Amino acid sequence: MSVSTRTYESITEAHLMPRLIRLGPNLYGAAFTLMKLLPATYILERAAERGELGPDTVVVETTSGTFGLALAMRTALLKRDLVLISDPAIDAHLYRRLTDLGAQVEICPEPAEIGGYQEARLRRLAAVRAELPDTFCPEQYSNPDNPRSYGVVARQLADALGTVDCVVGPVGSGGSMCGTVRGLREHTPHTLAIGVDSHRSVLFGQPDGHRALRGVGNSLWPANLDHSVFDEVHWCTAAEAFAHTRELHARHALFQGPTSGAGYLVARWWAEQHPDRTCVVLLPDEGYRYQATVYDDAWLADNGHLLTAAGRSAGPETVEAPDKAAERWTRFPWGRRAYDDVPGCVPRFLGTTTAEGTAS
Structure with missing residues (x-):
């Protein structure tokens, strides 16, 4: 066992980069203490x-x-x-x-x-x-320094793993996925990007509505979200995300938040479907904020989020358009297209406010 002797100037410097953890034969987790x-x-x-x-x-x-x-x-x-x-x-x-x-x-x-x-x-x-x-104002939704900051994560992944064939991650502001994948594609253009969203999030074409799964999805379109980066989009329910958050903890002792569970759900499935290719899942933050919710069976049951064995999905249902995504784990081949080039997306009406505070 090696012991690090490095010292840090501050706790924020110490927690800046993720730990790379093997979760399967071809699956790695980039586990952040606090990604933001x-x-x-x-x-x-x-x-x-x-x-x-x-x-x-x-x-x-x-x-x-x-x-x-x-x-x-x-x-x-x-x-x-x-x-x-x-x-x-x-x-x-x-x-x-x-x-x-x-x-x-x-x-x-x-x-x-x-x-x-x-x-x-x-x-x-x-x-x-x-x-x-x-x-x-840092303007995390529209400041290009948000995705640029993840260039160091791309270098870390490339240095540690060589070729990364697929990156899976939850999408909120668009910064982490867009920045990491752009950095990797400078050397491996084939690297796939799979975004994980929640139902009733406008990010990938669904109508806005109440979302029980926090930290992923949005009611507005962030300027930092470059839709043309993404090859696939998956939507999962809160119950599925919460169950796989707990599974990530039980199976790998990784105590992460529910957005990590959502990413893990999708990444594990993709890695199993492509055993000869390397997949990385971004795991944004630790689970301490969710001990009374996601990590509490009584809370899950009381709020209708306790996933039964019968309710577990063997894999996602592929849909032909974002507006066809049912209230279960579904996937759509986005195909690195701009938002307005994808049929079945909710139109971005003139006057609708974007997450940078200007009319789209």
């Missing part, structure tokens, strides 16, 4: 280099999840003020951690008619920035 630390760190560093962060600049962002935590960790170490605009979906444990790190957290109580809570948060974000004399 990578873009948060990179975005703030590039902003400082460009002179966008003065001594009194307040960092302001909209988030209800781990990007806010990553920013709070970085700004606490940098001794910078941080304002986060969120919504009622933020869990109490995360809220307490954010405020303990010194962040000011504002909650938008009501969703917007179009775009839901994410649009309401964007409107409040604009108002907060107008009230403060000097702000910087």
